Each structure stands twice: as C-alpha cells, then as structure tokens.
Amino acid sequence: MRQAIVLNAQDNVATAVANLEKDTVANVAFPGGTNAEVVIVENIPYGHKFALREIKAGEAVIKYGEVIGLAMADIPAGAHVHIHNIESQRGRGDKQAI
Amino acid sequence: MQEHFWGYLRPDGRVGTRNHVAVLACMDNVNGVVRGIASLVKPVLPITIWYGRGQFGADARLIERTLIGLGSNPNIASVLVISLEPVSANKIAEGIAATGKRVEVLNVQGSGGSLNAIYQGVRSVLPLIQEAGLMRREKFSLEYLTVGVECGGSDTTSGIASNPCVGYVADRIVDAGGTVILSETSEFMGAEHLLAKRAATPELGERIIRAVARIEEDAKKRGVDIRGANPVPDNIRGGITTIEEKSLGAIAKGGSRVIQDLLEFAQKPTRRGLNLMDTPAPACESMTGLAAGGANLILFSTGVGNIVGNPIAPTVKITGNINTIKSMPDNIDVCVDGIIDGRETLEEAGERLLKEMLEMASGKLTRAEVLGQEEIAFNRIEPTV
Numbered sequence: 035m036r037q038a039i040v041l042n043a044q045d046n047v048a049t050a051v052a053n054l055e056k057d058t059v060a061n062v063a064f065p066g067g068t069n070a071e072v073v074i075v076e077n078i079p080y081g082h083k084f085a086l087r088e089i090k091a092g093e094a095v096i097k098y099g100e101v102i103g104l105a106m107a108d109i110p111a112g113a114h115v116h117i118h119n120i121e122s123q124r125g126r127g128d129k130q131a132i
Numbered sequence: 133m134q135e136h137f138w139g140y141l142r143p144d145g146r147v148g149t150r151n152h153v154a155v156l157a158c159m160d161n162v163n164g165v166v167r168g169i170a171s172l173v174k175p176v177l178p179i180t181i182w183y184g185r186g187q188f189g190a191d192a193r194l195i196e197r198t199l200i201g202l203g204s205n206p207n208i209a210s211v212l213v214i215s216l217e218p219v220s221a222n223k224i225a226e227g228i229a230a231t232g233k234r235v236e237v238l239n240v241q242g243s244g245g246s247l248n249a250i251y252q253g254v255r256s257v258l259p260l261i262q263e264a265g266l267m268r269r270e271k272f273s274l275e276y277l278t279v280g281v282e283c284g285g286s287d288t289t290s291g292i293a294s295n296p297c298v299g300y301v302a303d304r305i306v307d308a309g310g311t312v313i314l315s316e317t318s319e320f321m322g323a324e325h326l327l328a329k330r331a332a333t334p335e336l337g338e339r340i341i342r343a344v345a346r347i348e349e350d351a352k353k354r355g356v357d358i359r360g361a362n363p364v365p366d367n368i369r370g371g372i373t374t375i376e377e378k379s380l381g382a383i384a385k386g387g388s389r390v391i392q393d394l395l396e397f398a399q400k401p402t403r404r405g406l407n408l409m410d411t412p413a414p415a416c417e418s419m420t421g422l423a424a425g426g427a428n429l430i431l432f433s434t435g436v437g438n439i440v441g442n443p444i445a446p447t448v449k450i451t452g453n454i455n456t457i458k459s460m461p462d463n464i465d466v467c468v469d470g471i472i473d474g475r476e477t478l479e480e481a482g483e484r485l486l487k488e489m490l491e492m493a494s495g496k497l498t499r500a501e502v503l504g505q506e507e508i509a510f511n512r513i514e515p516t517v
Contacts, residue, residue: 036474039292049288049371051472063474080455081288081371081435098291102322102377115373122374124321125358127351 036063038072040086042099047083047115049097054078062086075112083115095120135308135486137493138269139206139276139428143232146206147276149428149446149493151267152177153260154208155253158199158215158224159184162240165214168250173257177208177443181510185216190513198398198510200227201424203235205444209264210234212256214249217241234260269495274308277493278401280422280430280445281314281385284415286363287370287435291381293452293471293481294433300482301431301489302387306405313401313427314386315411315418318347318362322376323383327408331391339394343410362413370436370453385433397511398424415440416509419447429493431485439463440507441500448489448498465492465499 037060038048048062054074062072078084083097089109094101103120113119139147154177157166163180170178179202187195203211203224210233215221218239229235236256243249281298283290302312320327324344328337351358363372372378392403394410398421401407411421419430419442430447432438437460441447450466451457457467466488470476476484492498500506 039472041292049292051289051292079371081453083288083371083373097377098380100323100326100376100380102380103374116371117368117373120373122322122358122376124375125318125348125351125362127353127355128357 036061036069038062038084040064041097044096044099046086046089046096048072048086049083050078050080053080054084073112075110076114078114085109085111085113085115087111089115135274135490136271137274137277137490138495139272139493140209140267141270142206144206146426147272147428148206148208149495150207150444151264152208152444153257153264154179154203154211154444155257156199156203156211156213156224157181157184158213158220161185161216162214165240165246165249165253168246169212169253169257172250172254173261175261176257179443179508181508183510183512183516186516188517191516194397194513195510196223196227198420198424199224201398201400201426202420202444202508203228204231204233205423205426205428207428207444207446208233209267210236210260212236212238212253212260214238214240214253234263236260274305274310275404276310277305277429278311278313278425278427279305279489280419280425280427281312281433282316282415282419282422282430282447283319283382283385283433284440285434285436285438286367286372286378286381287453288372288381289370289451289453289472290433290435291377291384293468294435294450295381295384296478297452297468297471297481297485298385298431298433298450299387300478301486302385302406303389304482304486306387306389309404311401311404311407312386313395313407313409313422313425314383315409315422316382316413317343317410318358318375318413319379319382320344320408321348321358321379322374323379327383327391330389336391336394340391340408343394366436385431395425397421400426412511414509416507417511419445420508421511429489431489437463439500439505441498441505443506443508446492446498447500447506448492449500450485462503463499463505
C-alpha cells in the first residue's frame with residue numbers, strides 16, 4: 035500500500051497519503067508505476083510533504099516538476115517540508131523595500 | 133457513446149439544468165422584500181445581494197453586468213426584478229429580457245412600501261411559477277453545457293486527485309464541443325506560465341500573465357504577503373505550503389486543452405472550449421462570477437472540505453481526501469479517494485464523475501442544493517462613497 039506520492043520525476047518532495055511516523059520506512063509511489071522506500075526522520079501528517087533527498091538552504095523545492103518555493107534551511111531526506119522551512123517567492127509585498 | 137443530459141431550452145438558445153423562477157434584488161435595501169416574497173411563495177429562488185445602491189464607475193458596470201448575468205442564466209426560467217426605485221430596476225430587467233425570457237419588475241417606492249411591495253411581488257411571481265411548471269426537459273449533448281470549475285478548502289489531495297479528476301471531465305466537455313470556465317486568478321500565480329503556453333494566441337498568453345501580475349503588484353502596493361490570504365489556514369493545515377504549490381494543483385481542474393479566452397468577472401463566453409475568468413479566489417465570489425457568465429453547472433473540488441454552492445448553478449462537490457469523506461459525508465457528492473490509494477485510475481474516476489455530473493445536470497439535486505448551503509457574493513473594486 036502506497037504511503038506517499040511523487041507527482042513528477044523531477045520532484046524533490048513527496049506527499050504523504052497516510053500519517054507517517056518518525057523512524058519508519060515509507061513506501062513511495064513514483065510516476066510511471068515504480069515504488070521506492072524512504073526513511074522518515076520526523077512525523078509527517080497526512081497530506082504533508084517530506085524531502086526525497088537532502089535539499090540545501092536556498093535550493094528550489096520542486097513539486098509537479100515546478101518550483102513551489104525556496105528552502106530556508108538545509109532539509110535532510112525524510113524530513114517535513116512545510117511553512118517552517120520553505121518560502122514562497124510570489125505575492126510578497128512584505129519583502130518590498132519601503 | 134454519445135453522452136447527453138436533459139435540460140430546458142431557453143429562447144436565447146442556451147440550455148438550463150434547472151428551472152428556477154428567481155426573485156432578484158438589485159440592491160441590498162430591498163433584500164427584506166425578496167425574503168418576504170420567498171416566505172409566502174414556496175418554489176421561488178430568492179437572490180439577495182450586498183451593495184448595489186449608489187455605485188459609480190467601474191463598480192457600477194461590474195454590479196450591473198453581474199445582476200444581468202445572474203438573471204440571464206439559463207437555469208432561470210423567469211425573473212421578478214426588485215429595486216427601491218424604478219430606474220435601476222428597469223435597467224436590469226431590460227438587460228435580462230434581452231435573452232427572451234419573461235421578466236417582471238417591482239419598485240418598492242412605487243408600490244406603497246414594503247408590505248404592499250411583497251403582496252404585489254407575490255401576485256407577479258404567481259403566474260411565472262405556474263408557467264414554469266409547464267416547461268419540459270429535452271435531450272441535449274455536452275455541447276450545451278457551460279461548466280464552471282471551482283476549488284475551495286483545498287489541500288494537497290486536491291492537486292493529486294479531485295482537481296485532475298475535474299480536469300479530466302473538463303477535457304471531455306471541451307472535446308464534445310461544450311464550454312468550461314476556470315476562474316480564481318490569484319490561484320494561477322506560480323502556474324501562469326503553463327496556462328499562457330496553452331493560450332490560443334500569444335496576445336491571450338500575455339493577457340493571462342498580466343492578469344496575475346496585476347494581483348501580485350497589488351499585494352506589493354499594499355505591502356502585504358499574499359500568504360496572509362492565500363493559502364488560507366486550512367490549506368496550510370492540509371499540507372499546502374505556498375501559493376505556487378496551490379496554483380499548480382488548482383489549474384489541473386481546468387484540464388489540458390487550448391485556452392480560448394480570458395473573460396472579465398461575470399462576462400459571458402463567446403468562444404466554446406476552455407475559457408479563463410478573472411475572479412477573486414474565495415468560492416462565493418468566484419462562483420457568482422461563473423453563474424453570471426452563464427455556467428449552468430459547477431464542479432467544485434475540495435480537500436479539507438468546503439460546503440458552499442451557488443444557488444443558480446448546481447454545485448457538485450468532489451473530494452479525494454478520505455478524512456473529509458469520513459468527517460463531512462453529508463456535503464460530498466462524489467468521492468475520488470481511489471485515485472490516491474490506487475483503487476481507481478484517473479480515467480475511471482473521471483468517467484464516474486462525468487456520469488454523475490450528467491445526472492445532476494438532468495435534475496438530480498446536489499447536496500448543496502438539498503441542504504441549502506448556497507450563497508451569492510458580489511465582487512467589488514473600490515469602497516462605496
């Protein structure tokens with residue numbers, strides 16, 4: 035039974051489709067019907083993302099084969115990827131020089 | 133196999149999936165009269181609005197286009213238009229009457245106050261309701277569908293299952309010669325380059341990019357992070373992290389075909405096939421634009437759950453989130469969680485959704501209709517002065 039889904043072969047994140055627990059191995063479904071196992075290093079709630087490989091600070095986070103934001107910190111493989119460690123690059127009026 | 137649905141042919145050649153007699157307020161100060169009539173006469177569709185009085189410039193045009201568009205929607209057989217004074221009521225009524233449907237007008241100042249207006253209104257809609265009862269559904273192909281595609285209460289399952297499933301049906305409708313409208317401009321942000329590539333002309337592609345840039349510039353002008361509004365807190369709880377991620381999932385509900393036009397809020401499409409409409413993202417406003425543009429049905433994809441539908445265009449709720457199916461079962465019409473766990477292919481789920489949609493287009497009520505979870509919200513540009 036698949037526990038996470040990767041939507042595009044270029045993605046560096048997967049989406050959990052079950053609640054995944056720290057220190058377990060998740061069955062990840064890739065496009066084209068292949069599967070792989072990823073060690074989960076922190077609890078990942080249903081619907082949330084984790085890194086498929088290490089993502090360095092400043093590196094693009096890729097989902098759907100497209101950039102969904104930039105990593106604000108180094109994210110190890112199997113770690114939770116969400117608002118605490120990636121940032122949107124769009125609609126950021128708060129970042130304008132005053 | 134030739135898919136079809138059963139609908140009501142209107143004098144302007146469009147086809148309704150419902151046969152409402154509407155009582156339409158032109159401004160907020162007559163909402164009580166609309167409710168009064170609806171409380172005395174059972175089978176009418178009351179449409180109350182906010183604002184409408186004393187609008188000027190672009191807002192006046194926007195509200196007028198929206199009111200005329202809603203009244204003209206083919207799901208409405210006939211309309212009683214109500215305003216405080218005759219000038220505004222007549223203008224809206226004339227716009228709706230251009231479709232050939234029967235329109236009655238009531239102005240409260242000329243009727244002797246609210247009680248008399250309610251009695252007059254009841255007498256006006258009585259024959260309209262009797263007449264509507266004689267209208268019969270006929271068989272039509274998908275060519276006669278104008279389907280709005282909407283998402284609300286999105287999470288990451290929306291981008292994996294429900295939006296692609298709606299997109300599959302959108303492609304089927306477009307391929308059969310029908311019309312699909314994809315709205316919610318701020319949810320093109322981060323995916324607009326993909327939409328622009330699918331535009332019928334390079335000029336249209338530029339317009340799509342500019343429509344998104346306008347929202348982004350607005351956020352910058354106001355000095356705000358758009359994340360304060362989009363993604364909303366329940367999107368984030370559902371695993372969506374950025375507007376880019378939300379948009380890339382959201383545009384999937386428009387399918388994959390060529391984009392024919394970018395419509396203004398409440399504008400009627402002139403080209404068949406896939407159209408975009410420039411609307412705000414919140415569902416009530418966006419769906420009001422879609423219904424005013426002539427959508428005779430809306431496919432509404434949700435993740436963590438959003439209960440609201442449009443009162444004029446029956447709204448079919450679809451989710452792929454197993455937790456929502458369990459926690460809000462009364463509000464979900466079609467479950468597509470099989471796409472996520474692999475029990476069902478996208479094509480299988482899409483064909484099932486198409487079949488269910490055609491039943492609802494033919495008169496099966498949606499859950500939002502039965503439960504009365506429906507609302508209208510008008511889009512505005514600037515504050516009233």
